[in-house]
Amino acid sequence: MTFEEFVAGHGQSLLRLAFVLTGDRHLAEDITQTALADAFRHWGKVTAAGLPDAYVRRMLVNAHLSWRRRRWTTERPAEPIDTAAAGSDPADTVAARDSIRVLLAGLAPRAWTVLVLRYYADMDDAGIAQAMGVSESSVRATASRALAGLRGAAALVDVEEIR
Structure with a gap:
């Protein structure tokens, strides 16, 4: 090829x-x-x-x-919102998405990467370990700690379900 x-x-x-x-x-x-x-x-x-x-x-x-x-700033441009798909009040959707972004941005880079590879790329622990160059147990531990931290932080923020 x-x-x-x-x-x-x-x-x-x-x-x-x-x-x-x-x-x-x-x-x-x-x-x-x-x-x-x-x-x-x-x-x-x-x-x-x-x-x-x-x-x-x-x-x-x-x-x-x-x-x-090496990221030097936390400022991020905002994406335009599709108000037709947002529901009755676009401000609620924006607030919920922003809360989730803040929670995810608080994760360590390795934890963020493990969760993306697991839930978006639908990779198993062995594949994630190979892609990141770490052991499978490290992947499982990182995912467990990241999810526990997100659950605890989400309970404090009271994040609603996004459509």
């Missing part, structure tokens, strides 16, 4: 994963581009590993974790 064929077949799924990891469309594009540029540079090594999609996914996760470590 050539690099161009790989990008044509897996580029959009990598971009979607990056968006879920970052929550920002433009940053997701930057992180995906970084991972794909690194993959292109080392394409021989990537294909020699046998599973290029898993290899590049790990590169994407590492790029995301690297960005989270």
Whole structure:
């Protein structure tokens, strides 16, 4: 498989994963581009590993974790709201989504990544461990602590269900 064929077949799924990891469309594009540029540079090594999609996914996760470590600001642009889908009062939906974003932003980068890979990418503990370069028990412990922290914080904030 050539690099161009790989990008044509897996580029959009990598971009979607990056968006879920970052929550920002433009940053997701930057992180995906970084991972794909690194993959292109080392394409021989990537294909020699046998599973290029898993290899590049790990590169994407590492790029995301690297960005989270050097993030210099917590300011984030707001996304426009689809008021037709928001229900009767868009302010309630915005407040609930903001509460959830604040809770998730409070997670450590590794915990955020574990939860995204588990619940968005639908990966099992072994796959997450391989993608992040940690043990399966570390994945389970990180997910357990992150979910317990989110549950406790959500009880304090009284987050409502979002449609």
